[in-house]
Amino acid sequence: MLFWTLLKVSIKSLWANKMRSFLATLGIIIGVGAVIAMLALGEGAKKQITQKVASLGSNLMVLRPGQKGSQGVRSESYENLTLENAEAILHEVPGILQLSPVVRASAQIKFLNQNNLTPVTGAAITYFPIRNFTLQSGRKFTEIETRQNARVAVIGSQTANDLFQGKNPLEKMVKVNGLNFKIIGQLEIRGDQGWYNPDNQIIIPYTTAMNQLFGLKHLGGIDLQIKEGVNSSMVKEKITKVMRRQHRIPPDMPPDFTIQSQAEVMRTLNSISLVLTMLLGGIASISLLVGGIGIMNIMLVTVTERTREIGIRKALGAKNSDILRQFLFESIILSLIGGGVGIVSGFMSCHLITVFSSLSTLVRPLYVLVAFSFSAAVGIFFGFYPAFRAARQNPIDALRYE
């Protein structure tokens, strides 16, 4: 029988049982919709994480002192990173765009009657581009101010809000642990990152922080930005070499520092969110499987109910393969329609999720394709057995069936 004729016959008999056909496709609709929505949720989470990590700075690498203690028990950090280390790295390792020594501590900041314990970051001016910080107003401190241990500070937007209650903080004097600092700039709002809040801090020259405010001899870390297109693991290796020489660590001893690159963090987070996506998609595809079983169920009923029709068709010269194809077509059409409507419902649920929750979704064309072809495969797989049962019936038994 011709393809188009067969298609017409199948559609006709599906249309004749509208309600049943709809119920059969419902399982597939829900299945495909769920698969698409779940995959989109996972993908959206991945995108959100990637964006957050990227906003921290691009091509970022962070050198931190190692931690004392062993076997999982971690006490305080080594105090062994120095400005000399930073100099050596900057001069000896190729591929580094810029670098900033970083010290961090908390300090009491006071303006009039407002008094808060606030994180203070001491850094070089390169810290701003490395960490992707831009100013909302005012200016950054200068090279000269850094050299002169100037008491100037760039303030985070939340800190500014807390201290100045919406008034302009620029050119105001605040007391940090009792010392007078002048606010020269305010950072653009970045948003809470979960593990740290860049909007709640003040940034001052590292020289001022080390020599005047906290009296520190060692650095809390070194932040680096590597050049675009440079292999981060190669740079990491070279830094390790320089640091081992500087700290005189024998080759068989573990390093007393750690280097973390943004690329690595990104890879780890990506692999976590991939697992999440697969997990969600896997759970959703179970519902697609259940939908397929629903189609098989309906098709088996249909075949039994239409035994007499099968007998008539066989008496008129239908071959087993004609009957097989007719019923297979019906289940494939059911699952393809279910797949199509499922895609629409998947997109709709993605839309609803983004409207009614803070979760973001991202539908990838590949996932749509996968869900759709999976539904077609379900139609063929679960339609085959009922179709086979229909096809192999003896013509006279089918014709006599009441």
Added chain:
Amino acid sequence: MLTVKNISKRYKMGEEYVIALNQVSLSIRKSEMVAIVGASGSGKSTLMHILGCLDHPDSGQYFLEGKEISKMNKDALAKIRNNKIGFVFQSFNLLPRMSALENVELPLLYAGHPAAKGEAAAALEKVNLGSRLYHEPSQLSGGQQQRVTIARALVTNPSIILADEPTGNLDTKSNEEILKIFQKLNQDGRTVIIVTHDAEIAGKCQRQIKIRDGRIIEEI
């Protein structure tokens, strides 16, 4: 044209076997009009199903136009049902929710015929149903439905028409009409085999084969 030799068929009914046909031999020539007569349960329907390639005999041989049917595979049998034999059933066996035209088209579609629609319309025209092409079976009277069935049986131009109690469900007037159509088909050179328990119809046929308890008891 059509010969069966020593065919037997039995059915399992619960624990027991019922013998439907017992060593039946029969030969029908081309262009004959034959009635197979017998009470219900005599085996006449089983014989017709075997002649129509809808059922296999348990033993014995069946030759149709010189070819041995009993050795053919399922697809070959489907092809024979499609283009050598036209069936007319007592209960019409039309597909519901399909128009008369679509019903008559079916055998042509299974044969892969290119101009099925025109042929089907012509066949319906022949049984005087040219004005009812797009009616569904439920919208037609019994006599009209039976004429659609006849058109469907004729449409592939088969050499044999097999009718199983074709008038069983019809009134007298329709009966006569249907019988006239069969006589006309026979005059056109087709072999017509009618299974019936109606003595009047059997009397209109050239030859009567009487069956009782799975055996041929009389030939007229």
